[in-house]
Amino acid sequence: MLSFAIVCLLAQQIDQGALEKAMAADAAAKAATAPATTPGSTPAAAAGTPIPGVTPAAEGAPADATPGGGSWAAQQGARAPGGSLLNPALSFILDGSFGYYGAHTGDFAALGLPAAGDDPSVSRQGFALQEIELAAQSAIDPYFEGAIFLTIPNLEGLEVEEAYLVTTSLPLNLQIKAGTFRSQFGRNNTQHLHVQFFTRRPLMTALLFGEDGLRGPGAQVSVLLPLPWFATLYVESFSLTPPDDLAGVATFGGGVRLTPNNLTYTTELEQFFELAESHSLLVGLNFATGRSVDCPTAVACGPAPVEGPRSYFYGADVYYKWKPANVAQSYVSFQWTTEFYERTLADGGPTVGAGYSEAVVQIDRRFFLGGRFDLTGLPSGLDVPRRYGGAGSLTFTPSEFSRLRLYVQELGGPSVAATTVGFLQVEYAMGAHGAHPF
Amino acid sequence: MRLGSKVTGLILAAALLFGARSASAKLRVVATIETLADLCRQVGGDRIDVTSLSHGYQDPHFVEAKPSLVLTINRADALVYVGLDLEIGWLPPLVQQSRNVRIQRGQPGNIDASTGIKVEDVPNIPADQLRALGDIHPLGNPHYWIPPKNARGIARVLAQRFSELDVAGTAAYQAGLAAFEHRLDAKEKEWDKAATPLHGLHVVTYHKSWSYVAEWLQMQEVGYIEPKPGIPPTANHTAQLIELMRKSNVKLVIVESFYPSSLARFVAENGHARLVSAPSDVGAAPGIKTYFELVDAVIAAFVSGQ
Numbered sequence: 001m002l003s004f005a006i007v008c009l010l011a012q013q014i015d016q017g018a019l020e021k022a023m024a025a026d027a028a029a030k031a032a033t034a035p036a037t038t039p040g041s042t043p044a045a046a047a048g049t050p051i052p053g054v055t056p057a058a059e060g061a062p063a064d065a066t067p068g069g070g071s072w073a074a075q076q077g078a079r080a081p082g083g084s085l086l087n088p089a090l091s092f093i094l095d096g097s098f099g100y101y102g103a104h105t106g107d108f109a110a111l112g113l114p115a116a117g118d119d120p121s122v123s124r125q126g127f128a129l130q131e132i133e134l135a136a137q138s139a140i141d142p143y144f145e146g147a148i149f150l151t152i153p154n155l156e157g158l159e160v161e162e163a164y165l166v167t168t169s170l171p172l173n174l175q176i177k178a179g180t181f182r183s184q185f186g187r188n189n190t191q192h193l194h195v196q197f198f199t200r201r202p203l204m205t206a207l208l209f210g211e212d213g214l215r216g217p218g219a220q221v222s223v224l225l226p227l228p229w230f231a232t233l234y235v236e237s238f239s240l241t242p243p244d245d246l247a248g249v250a251t252f253g254g255g256v257r258l259t260p261n262n263l264t265y266t267t268e269l270e271q272f273f274e275l276a277e278s279h280s281l282l283v284g285l286n287f288a289t290g291r292s293v294d295c296p297t298a299v300a301c302g303p304a305p306v307e308g309p310r311s312y313f314y315g316a317d318v319y320y321k322w323k324p325a326n327v328a329q330s331y332v333s334f335q336w337t338t339e340f341y342e343r344t345l346a347d348g349g350p351t352v353g354a355g356y357s358e359a360v361v362q363i364d365r366r367f368f369l370g371g372r373f374d375l376t377g378l379p380s381g382l383d384v385p386r387r388y389g390g391a392g393s394l395t396f397t398p399s400e401f402s403r404l405r406l407y408v409q410e411l412g413g414p415s416v417a418a419t420t421v422g423f424l425q426v427e428y429a430m431g432a433h434g435a436h437p438f
Numbered sequence: 439m440r441l442g443s444k445v446t447g448l449i450l451a452a453a454l455l456f457g458a459r460s461a462s463a464k465l466r467v468v469a470t471i472e473t474l475a476d477l478c479r480q481v482g483g484d485r486i487d488v489t490s491l492s493h494g495y496q497d498p499h500f501v502e503a504k505p506s507l508v509l510t511i512n513r514a515d516a517l518v519y520v521g522l523d524l525e526i527g528w529l530p531p532l533v534q535q536s537r538n539v540r541i542q543r544g545q546p547g548n549i550d551a552s553t554g555i556k557v558e559d560v561p562n563i564p565a566d567q568l569r570a571l572g573d574i575h576p577l578g579n580p581h582y583w584i585p586p587k588n589a590r591g592i593a594r595v596l597a598q599r600f601s602e603l604d605v606a607g608t609a610a611y612q613a614g615l616a617a618f619e620h621r622l623d624a625k626e627k628e629w630d631k632a633a634t635p636l637h638g639l640h641v642v643t644y645h646k647s648w649s650y651v652a653e654w655l656q657m658q659e660v661g662y663i664e665p666k667p668g669i670p671p672t673a674n675h676t677a678q679l680i681e682l683m684r685k686s687n688v689k690l691v692i693v694e695s696f697y698p699s700s701l702a703r704f705v706a707e708n709g710h711a712r713l714v715s716a717p718s719d720v721g722a723a724p725g726i727k728t729y730f731e732l733v734d735a736v737i738a739a740f741v742s743g744q
Contacts, residue, residue, distance in 0.1 A: 070595030072546045072602050075553050142544055145534060169539035173512065224512060224537055230505035232535075272505035280504055321502075326696045328497040365670055399669060400527075400573055430569075437531045438503050 088138030091431035099423030107419035199407035204354035254291035254308030264290030315341030352384035494721025521552035524580035554591030572666025581647035683709030714743035
């Protein structure tokens with residue numbers, strides 16, 4: 001992996017555009033010194049020579065001071081008025097909530113459903129700071145962009161949700177991401193809390209992906225495939241650690257993190273189809289394999305890392321969006337997401353599955369109505385019981401930087417009492433936060 | 439070692455094959471809005487292929503960052519954008535996902551059109567207070583492409599940058615720029631004459647996106663239907679605005695054709711003004727295919743409305 005990355009980095013040093021430009025400039029210089037010039041040619045053909053009538057801005061001149069400074073060098077010299085020269089784009093995002101998990105203590109616990117790390121804490125109902133995120137994003141140099149996302153979930157310690165660099169200039173449509181980051185596996189797993197239209201993550205997250213989702217230290221290589229439509233293939237490798245709670249089966253995190261045999265490997269194929277100007281379809285196929293942590297059934301868990309059975313994790317995600325190109329006319333749009341995954345343990349181990357389907361309708365410029373149906377335990381098995389969830393959310397966005405959300409979820413399943421959870425969520429963002437992908 | 443050299447050589451060769459543009463091929467240019475795409479055509483003529491990422495009937499703040507646009511950017515030799523954070527909500531992830539080194543920031547193919555104009559409305563307040571003014575653009579007002587002096591500045595930037603990217607075409611880009619400026623000089627006189635009745639006219643606009651045009655046509659902006667940029671109108675603000683319009687003798691309420699006109703019509707009727715739904719980009723209406731047709735349509739709309 002490392003040698004491949006180095007080779008790619010070496011390869012990117014040769015910029016074909018620059019090569020052609022230099023060759024053309026050389027040819028133009030020779031032509032300019034020749035006794036006779038070709039009709040129609042001009043010595044101004046040399047690279048960087050100003051065109052008559054164009055006055056390049058002085059180096060370092062502000063963008064608003066000298067109109068007409070058109071050269072590339074002038075653009076590099078221009079800087080934003082009052083901009084912080086070398087600071088990354090910094091932002092803080094806060095999700096606060098007020099609510100409860102069931103009218104009676106133990107209602108939610110009886111369901112046997114763990115909460116995701118950035119769900120409102122089960123042990124701190126009432127007022128809660130569901131998550132505080134600090135993000136720093138910046139270009140590192142001409143070859144990399146970097147991002148760091150620190151979070152404090154439920155006021156319980158500082159976590160590194162993601163910290164990675166991404167290449168920007170590899171050849172062959174390749175891109176490498178390295179650091180600790182969310183796997184490209186699935187759709188919800190790639191998203192931070194504030195991107196979502198629901199207060200709690202889908203039930204499958206904590207059961208199959210892990211409490212904090214499928215994320216960790218690793219590396220990713222992706223390629224934009226040379227096809228007429230958008231198709232990107234991702235290959236990732238992670239060193240995952242066992243979860244804090246060793247009582248159940250965790251899909252990954254078993255074994256020694258250093259050993260290639262114990263690393264977690266994933267691959268995803270993401271394809272986009274523009275069905276019409278207003279209709280978009282994004283389809284993902286996902287596969288992962290690694291060592292599970294299977295304390296109750298496979299091996300005894302001790303303080304030392306143990307190698308659980310090989311786990312296979314696979315499924316698909318579908319995202320459909322209808323949004324008129326001129327959404328400002330009506331402010332009505334619709335999006336629908338469905339994901340379903342299964343996990344199979346090696347050597348005839350059980351297969352369990354879970355998924356969800358959710359729809360969000362923009363009913364006005366600032367109002368979004370959402371509904372989600374969760375299904376876990378299809379098939380059911382150890383630690384993934386059959387449970388149902390129906391959730392509704394109403395989101396009000398005073399501006400692009402704040403949201404208020406009312407969220408209600410009914411949870412139940414065979415032979416357990418149904419319970420209702422409900423939250424009023426407030427979210428705001430300060431600072432410059434990068435735009436999110438489709 | 440020998441195997442490593444071969445692998446490196448293969449990757450270099452493949453990089454040249456996949457990433458290169460042959461000497462005879464056209465410059466592939468991607469512009470974020472249709473007006474910039476047309477200005478590229480005016481300057482680049484037959485030497486370039488131009489694609490616009492958005493349509494003139496869309497709000498350029500909120501273009502959908504569809505992955506299909508990643509493919510378009512992936513193949514581009516140059517990316518021309520409005521800048522001043524107009525496209526900040528959708529362009530950066532597309533550029534990062536494109537894996538195209540030629541158009542990344544800092545590369546010659548990354549062309550910020552705003553470097554060709556004098557930026558107005560740069561907020562002069564502390565950064566931590568900016569958002570209290572709404573979804574304001576901290577680098578200045580990005581709705582600058584309609585006035586002729588700004589189109590001229592943009593065209594000069596394009597000619598310069600295309601020449602740097604395609605040295606062999608410098609003479610052609612010079613010729614394209616000269617032809618554009620020649621026509622622009624003539625049209626500017628025509629527009630100035632046609633817009634004479636607009637001088638001194640008091641106007642209200644939906645969004646603060648007509649300031650450059652108002653300055654060019656010597657119109658005076660009295661207020662905005664949005665209480666603050668990007669913030670939907672409120673009843674209180676609307677009532678105050680109507681009162682202000684009556685006192686200030688506002689003649690026109692200008693709204694981009696992509697915004698809903700119902701509230702603007704209410705404001706115009708109650709403020710004793712006329713509503714003008716004006717195009718703000720090439721492609722806003724089927725008959726507006728060039729920059730010149732866009733400005734023709736804007737002037738005609740304003741003059742017929744006053």
